[in-house]
Amino acid sequence: MTTADLHTATGAYVLHALLPAERAEFERHLAACDSCTQEVRELAATAERLGLAVATAPPAHMREQVLRQIATVRQEPPQTSARGRAGRWTRALPRMALAACLAAAVAFGGVAVWQYQSAQDARDQARRTQQQAAELAAVLAAPDARTSTGKLTDEATGTVVVSRSMDRAALLTSKLPGLPDGKVYQLWFDDGGQMRSAGLLSTPDTSSATLLDGPVGNASGMGVTVEPAGGSDQPTTAPLGLMSFPA
Structure with a gap:
């Protein structure tokens, strides 16, 4: 060389x-x-x-x-020339x-x-959060939105907002206490006495608004129970409160 x-x-x-x-x-x-x-x-x-x-x-x-x-x-072929x-x-x-x-x-x-x-998961989570926030705002602002309020504990109250045209409902809570580790609030649709899961409510702040999972369908009301982390197929505790949907 x-x-x-x-x-x-x-x-x-x-x-x-x-x-x-x-x-x-x-x-x-x-x-x-x-x-x-x-x-x-x-x-x-x-x-x-x-x-x-x-x-x-x-x-x-x-x-x-x-x-x-x-x-x-x-x-490349073998080199034969020097x-x-x-x-x-x-x-x-x-x-x-x-x-x-x-x-x-x-x-x-x-x-x-x-x-x-990890980045893709974060983007997907952000998109889901934005979509849920938009749907929640749409339910609360729907022209046919109707509300019903009830007690969940001695101090906590819940207000359910239902839009029949959108077939969706939302829950607004106030002063709902935090839960110990391993427990979570679960929301339920009341289909004529048969409870259908409507999603989980993470540990709430002083007040929170949550879009219920799934359509209202023929549900006549909703309830809130305390369940093991991850939720249950059916309620395992007595409801904190039951609220009828407004007509």
């Missing part, structure tokens, strides 16, 4: 992409070249950080995807770049998938 070739072989050296004779020649050059020594040190440190970045396992399908894509990459030793490692650069990209993909693949999924 020429002197110019030696100065640009640092990446190939760090990736172990030099032929044995070229590697020995470069190491002799390295012993006398401070700038190449520094560059090799920095590139090696970068490669080490890539390895340390593996915090989670890559997804199972990554190996199959990489193998499928490798199978479609056109391979162009000098510099040409050999120069032609290897595309393969070295591919190897580096694959190494980075493996190193960061698991982390990137986890980060992407």
